[in-house]
Amino acid sequence: METTQTLNLASSVGQLLLEFSSFNDLQVKEGDLVNIQDMLPELFPKQQKDVQKAEQRFKRGKGILFTNGTGTGKTFVGLGIIKRFNARNKRNILVVVPTDKKAKDWIIDGQVLNLEIRLLENTKDCKPRITVTTYANFYQNERLSDLDFDLVVYDECHYLLQNGSGNFTESLWKHKHVAKLPSTFEQKYRDDIRQAATSEKDGENYVDNNLYKSIYNRRLAEYINSTKVVFLSASPFAYHKSIMLGDGCLWDIYEKPYLTEYVHRSYNEPDDYEKFFIEHFGYRMRYNKLTTPDSQVNVSLMERNFYEKFRKEGIVSGRKIHVDKDYSRDFIIVNSEIGARIDQGKELLYSSDFRERYKYLSKYHHRKFNYNYTNQLLECIKAKEVISRIEEHLKLGRKVVIFHNYNNSLPSHPFYFEANKLIRSEEESVDKIGLHEDIERFNQEYPELVNLDLSNLVNPRQTIKECFPNALEINGTVSKKNRIQNINLFNDNNSKFNVLLVQTKAGKEGISLHDKLGGVNRVLMTLGLPTAPTDAIQIEGRIYRIGLMSDAIYEYITLHTNFERYAFAEKIATRSRTAENLAMGEQARNLELVFTEGYLNAHDERPSNDQGTGGKDSDFQFETISEFDKAKSYYFGMGKRTASNKSREGIDYFATPEPLGLKMVEWLNAKPGDALLEPSAGHGAIGRFFPENTDNTFIEPSYTLCSRLSINVNGEVKTQRFEDLNIINKYKGIVMNPPFGSAGKTAMEHVSKAIKHLSKNGKAKVIAIVPNGSSMEKRLNKFFALKENRNIKLSCEMILPFVVFERSGTKVGTKIIVIENQITDLPKRTIDLSLYNDINAFFDAIENLKI
Known part of the structure; x- marks a missing residue:
């Protein structure tokens, strides 16, 4: 119940009422922040700024969406906008809310701004001025479509459309009429406009198409702009297709603010609806149908970009709560x-x-x-x-x-x-x-x-x-x-x-x-x-x-x-x-x-x-903080592994420091859509940095580690041994910190198997952490001497310091090897980082390191 502002201002209500006459004398200057502050001193500064955003938006568009976080006082933002409309004699205003209790909250809070808000009593009740009703009454009340509202405010607007398919709800159909969307104009005024564009020539009536289009577009614009819409919700869209609730107010998909003509589409050619989802969310056309994005599309990034695009255009606005208390x-x-x-x-x-x-x-x-x-x-x-x-x-x-x-x-x-x-x-x-x-x-x-x-x-x-x-x-x-x-x-x-x-x-x-x-x-x-x-x-x-x-x-x-x-x-x-x-x-x-x-x-x-x-x-x-600094916070946030707390994590398990894991994935240079693999993935110190737009697979035999891995990574997690992964599975990139075994025997077996999983179609790469010692060197030399390995090269070797795995309970000497196929016969690059005896100094050394 957003009535804290009500309580904070209760002591000054009397004074506000005394000053009300002076507010009445104020002329509304749309979009002027000082004018808003003078008329709405009851609002906090950020709420006053939100009212300004709405008025600036309404100068060039129909609707605005506020996604302000819970507790920020979205109700008072809505009330501030309402009061400004009311002061301009735009007094037919409807507020739609989820429950009767929320309706009462709006009525009580409205009193702070000297607004008289009336609750619609039933599905037959429909009168002008400022009214509030529930979504249930809203879609059942047929008379609401007959009123010409200056402003409609939807509190918790996600109630308009909450299904993943984007199928229209009863509330959304009613919204089209009450908010005066373009699609409802046609059925109301088409005949009137046709008659206005009709004249007589040679004794016969004919429609002047150019005149019809001109009258149609002018009157359509007047119709649309006569009703403004405010959407309020901290989380308005649970699914991509939920964005249809903003069609015609926030963006134009089906609802076009001008006369459109039928355009023939070829097979698999998208219509306006399909184009919108292709452009903004990476959907695609297959078999003449809109289908979900494939794995190479970074959908999360596109979703965030969608918000940012419309935020910059002033169509969407969001902020988190800021209060003095912690x-x-x-x-x-x-x-x-x-x-x-x-x-x-x-x-x-x-x-x-x-x-x-x-x-x-x-x-x-x-x-x-x-x-x-x-x-x-x-x-x-x-x-x-x-x-x-x-x-x-x-x-x-x-x-x-x-x-x-x-x-x-x-x-x-x-x-x-x-x-x-x-x-x-x-x-x-x-x-x-x-x-x-x-x-x-x-x-x-x-x-x-x-x-x-x-x-x-x-x-x-x-x-x-x-x-x-x-x-x-x-x-x-x-x-x-x-x-x-x-x-x-x-x-x-x-x-x-x-x-x-x-x-x-x-x-x-x-x-x-x-x-x-x-x-x-x-x-x-x-x-x-x-x-x-x-x-x-x-x-x-x-x-x-x-x-x-x-x-x-x-x-x-x-x-x-x-x-x-x-x-x-x-x-x-x-x-x-x-x-x-x-x-x-x-x-x-x-x-x-x-x-x-x-x-x-x-x-x-x-x-x-x-x-x-x-x-x-x-x-x-x-x-x-940067992504690299986040990786460091993951590393230092993990407790130091000891004999008592690592017993269930698996044999020969020494977790990769997260900053090194991030860099190993970066050095992989994966492309969108690439199939990537991490065998023996542990808790995800490497895998958590795999891109969202690659096809990722993670292998981990430990049930305990796998439960943590599943939280950290984005992709398919398989609870099994890497040895049991069928060789038919091929990958463009493999990043790994395998179990070492005795004298590097297990590490070499895992690296050898990983090579067999590399894709033969184009360049592919394995980046692995292995022991640094003579035994491992002999195994690697023997491996590369084999005839079947003539098309792969050890392109880079990076010697790691002893401190890398100190927090995992060991000071074993290690190095990173980079094995690639289809590369030119260039000499192996060696990078020696063994001199660092402090983990922070090591992290500083690799932060901007390219290979």
């Missing part, structure tokens, strides 16, 4: 014996031995562990383990908000498999029989998993309520009236209601839970995985808003088990990027990295008075 964002590990036991069972299911012995269960068990099932299971476990942490926060005098995703999340036993639920009716009967047999054998061989006692796990809501009887709730089962009451009780710093349970869908937008009075910090705990950072930022905005009077504390609760990491990886790289890129542009990539790094570097420190600070500086630093 915040902290921590990913907190809670230890769970049940979670650890489930993790061990999951690791068994993915082991090579299990796959060999349980052919059918190995093939189908993943269908049980889908994302929703896994997340529900995780929330049940976390709710049980987080109780003591909530108690510690309460003892420190804080109020705690707990976000959860499911109202009734109590999934079935993770190791109780039912064949009829894992296999589909149309699949092979032999698989059905085999799966039944595998499950029976599994139940007999692994009773410790099948009989794992989960009786203490209950629904998270029940778990929290049993321990905190005064806990309040906001979810789909709580009435609107009770939701408002619960919010008010929680926000009362003197009340005994200090715990609030919020279901994400019901509470991620439209409610304010921040400390408006001071002295009582808010803690926001999230039980679900923050796989969509835009949603996470919206959730964080419940306690971090304009008017905040104390620092905010965010805690993302994690078990940090492998199966949780896989669930996080499954969504963080696929679900979130488009929404963030299209809402934030260049800021989006940093946001995803911030959450990914936060998750990977989770800790188990207890609540303390030191929390609540550092978040602003940390996020700002991540936005401004």
Whole structure:
């Protein structure tokens, strides 16, 4: 509820009313910031600047989109624009909002600006002046299309179109009429214009086409410009085709602001709609249909460029919240014996031995562990383990908000498999029989998993309520009236209601839970995985808003088990990027990295008075530092590997320092669409820097490392040995830090196999870290002496210092070798970096190094 500004200004409302007559005397100077400041002193400076942007846009276009972050006061931006319209006698204004509560917020906040906003009572109610209604009433209210609105404001405009296919919703169809889009002009005025362009000649009526076109375009422009549109949403576009909600207001796809004539298209020739997606997102035409971009297109980059293009044109505007108070964002590990036991069972299911012995269960068990099932299971476990942490926060005098995703999340036993639920009716009967047999054998061989006692796990809501009887709730089962009451009780710093349970869908937008009075910090705990950072930022905005009077504390609760990491990886790289890129542009990539790094570097420190600070500086630093400096932060952010904490990471595993990994990928000189491979990829210290527009494959046999790898990289991750990768797979570039083995034997075997995977079509390259010593030198010389290797060359050798792998627990001597095919017979280049005995000096030496 964006009413902090209301509260901050309540004491001055009387004075504002006394001065209102002087505001009435002000003449509106469109786009003039000083004039806006004089008329809208209630707004903060950045909000006044947003009003200016809208007025500048309206001079040359129909609509503007504000993607300002949650808590920035988008409601008051909209109200400021409305007041300026109202002052110009453009008073037929419609505000469309998601809920009745949001409608009431607009009415209350409007009073601060002396605006009388009326709620439409039903689907028959339709009167002039400033009105507000819900999306539900909006699309059902047929009379709205009959009014000539000067301005339409869509709060949380993504409600207009939320499907991935871009199919029109009832709300979007109504929007076309209410907002006066070009497509609705034709059916209303075509006959009138035809009559105006008709004259008599030789006793017959004929239409003067040039006159018709001139009248049509003039009246169309008047029709379009008579209604302006403001879109408000922190994340307006979940999918590419969601951008259709802006057609005719922000950009012109189908909705053209002039008369268009039919143009015949040849086969596979795109129309205007298809051209738009080809130009802006890299789509392509195949078989006369628009298809998704191929792998060589950097779609994320194009999405960010889309935002930046329209931002520069003044059509889209976005900013993050800026308040005096700070915040902290921590990913907190809670230890769970049940979670650890489930993790061990999951690791068994993915082991090579299990796959060999349980052919059918190995093939189908993943269908049980889908994302929703896994997340529900995780929330049940976390709710049980987080109780003591909530108690510690309460003892420190804080109020705690707990976000959860499911109202009734109590999934079935993770190791109780039912064949009829894992296999589909149309699949092979032999698989059905085999799966039944595998499950029976599994139940007999692994009773410790099948009989794992989960009786203490209950629904998270029940778990929290049993321990905190005064806990309040906001979810789909709580009435609107009770939701408002619960919010008010929680926000009362003197009340005994200090715990609030919020279901994400019901509470991620439209409610304010921040400390408006001071002295009582808010803690926001999230039980679900923050796989969509835009949603996470919206959730964080419940306690971090304009008017905040104390620092905010965010805690993302994690078990940090492998199966949780896989669930996080499954969504963080696929679900979130488009929404963030299209809402934030260049800021989006940093946001995803911030959450990914936060998750990977989770800790188990207890609540303390030191929390609540550092978040602003940390996020700002991540936005401004270079890619190489980010790589260094990844490296130094990782804990030093010791015998106690690296035992499960795999045999002979020594992670590549991230700055070196970045440079190795850079030296690969990959082209868009190239197939790239990293065998023995570890946790992704090299692979995380693979380009987004290449076809990437990563091999890692360790289940534990693979769970982290899946989070860090963009491409296909295979949990298997490199030795088992079929030689039929060919790649343009291979970057690797293989296991060394005794005297470099395993390293040489991996390099030799990698050479066989190089593409024969054009140039290809292997860059590998290998031991630096006489034994490895002999192996390399013997390898290059073989007749079958006459077409490949060792083009570069880089001697690395001992400090490179010191943090991984070894000071082994290493070097990088670059092997290429189809190169001219040039002498091998040798680069000696062995003199550096400080890792930072080494990083400085390679930062701008080219090979």
